[in-house]
Amino acid sequence: MTxxxxxxxxxxxxxxxxxxxxxxxxxxxxxxxxxFVGGPKDAEGAWRQLATEIGHWALCGYGRWIVEDKATGTVCGIVGLWNPEGWPEPEIGWDLFDGFEGRGYATEAAEAARAHAYETLGWRTVISLVDPANRASARVAERLCARPDGEFTHAVFGTVIVYRHPVPEVCL
Structure with a gap:
C-alpha cells in the first residue's frame, strides 16, 4: 500500500x-x-465510506485526507483526490463536517491537495464535480480558479457541473 x-x-x-x-x-x-455526496447514510454506510476512502489510497496511490484543525486537533472534514470507477477523470473533492463551513478550510485543504496532484503526482489537469444546488461547493471551486467545463451525468448523483481547475502554471 502507498x-x-x-x-x-x-x-x-x-x-x-x-x-x-x-x-x-x-x-x-x-x-x-x-x-450532495451520497448521504445521509446509517452507521454501516458511513463505515463502508470510511473503508472506501482508505481503500482508494491502496488502489490508486492517492486519495482523500482527513482534515484536522491544527489549533484544536478536531477532525473537520475529508478533502483530496478521488477517481473511483465511473468517474469521468480525477477529481479534487471536499466534504466539511458540521460547524466547519465558512472558515475557508475547504479552499485551504483543496489548494494543498491540488498542489500535491500537480507537483508530486505530475498531473496536468483535475476537475471537481459540483451538484448544481450546492452553491457553497461551487463558490469553493470558483475561489480555486476552477471554471465550469460542461456537465457529467452519474447514475447515482445525477447531473453535476464539471469544474476544471487551471493548469499548474496558472494556479500555483
Missing part, C-alpha cells in the same frame, strides 16, 4: 484516514450535510 503523506497548511493538517475517524464520519453521514 504510504499516505501528511500535508501541513497554515491552519490544517491533512492526514491518513483511519478507524479513529469513524465517529466523525458517522456523524457527517448521518446529517443532511452529506446530501
Amino acid at each position: 504510504a499516505i503523506p501528511t500535508i501541513d497548511t497554515a491552519r490544517l493538517i491533512l492526514r491518513a484516514p483511519g478507524p479513529q475517524d469513524f465517529p466523525a464520519m458517522r456523524a457527517f453521514y448521518a446529517s443532511d450535510r452529506s446530501r
